[in-house]
Amino acid sequence: MGFLRLLLLVMVVAPWAVSSASPARQRLAVKRRLKRLNKPAVHSIQSPDGDTIDCVHVAHQPAFDHPFLKNHTVQMRPSFYPEGLNLERETRVESEERASSITQLWHLNGRCPENTIPIRRTREEDLLRASSVKRYGRKKQRRVARPSFAAPEPINENGHQHAIAYVEGDKYYGARATINVWNPKIQQPNEFSLSQLWILGGSFGEDLNSIEAGWQVSPDLYGDNNTRLFTYWTSDAYQATGCYNLLCSGFIQVSNNIAMGASIFPVSSYHGSQYDISILIWKDPKLGNWWMQFGNDYVLGYWPAFLFSYLADSASMVEWGGEVVNSEPDGQHTATQMGSGHFPDEGFARSSYFRNIQIVDPSNNLRTPRRLGTFTEQSNCYDVQSGDNDDWGCYFYFGGPGQSERCP
């Protein structure tokens, strides 16, 4: 009993004890990590949002700190694209319900030269906001929504809430979607709101493989409330491997145009202009690497196959949709918004959407999924509604305001 209580006490005070007991050691750890993250730049660009974008030579990017990548030859372009990609682009019909495509805020002040990649510089204060210098750049959450098993619980045990669509029961070699971009309000700095796709492999145990990409607002990670492009990967259910963006070695970037973690600009406004981004992730059938394309024009780079176990072969599930953290205690609900902060039934220009949802099948064809399931833990707080039509193909609206009359 006494021992248990002591253990509990140690667990509670430990994070404080470590950071206040040895400020010198902490400073050293911060300095070391910054040196590892921020590679020497050929050129730097000041973004209006306060970010510094470093143009780093392709061969000097963080990926090459990985022992398995020491002798790696960068593949500057994919050897294969999924079939049906260009076809879809050419046959897209003009429609009144159209959104404009967008890029990144830092482009206002310059571009990175060829053979470099833009990297958002990590600042000392970014590291100091993290729970520890070591955990910076990693998700705290150890769980992904598991629709077919979970039981929509009123409140997920770690406060994570989803409104998603998904496919499972087949082998998947990629996925794409066009997502409109919003700037949801975050109530507490330790909460976040994101819209993304998940490419998942394995059982939902300790060895879950995941590749993720989309947009997020995360005051903890970036120190502001801007909407930012992000990626994530893990091969062990968010434990020891993987990270956001380029905050660890793994992803190999080839694009000199798009910086991961940089602000997206402009964003959609309620009953106003709509802006959306397209994300395609697919597996190179020959070399096995997972590639990512942003919009129609930017091939960002790839996750080498060796990073993964299950995904070295194929994905067993794909999810698309929103996630927020509810950090309110005692059954109360946060007012952190998901998507536009409005429910799906409000429709175009008011609610957040994923459209032209597709998967890559075993024959390397992009196609509309046969059965799209939907899942949400608390539809009175954040909801999802799917549909299909000629213009948008398979789509869904999702999101909500969080704490409100409907969601006390």
Ligand SMILES: *[C@@H]1O[C@H](CO)[C@@H](O)[C@H](O)[C@H]1NC(C)=O
């Ligand atoms: C890289 O190349 C060197 C020299 O050829 C070799 O000794 C080393 O084992 C290689 N490393 C890896 C990880 O393949």
Ligand SMILES: *[C@@H]1O[C@H](CO)[C@@H](O)[C@H](O)[C@H]1NC(C)=O
């Ligand atoms: C982010 O938004 C919240 C709530 O709207 C606000 O309280 C906070 O000051 C903002 N944070 C920053 C860094 O701007």
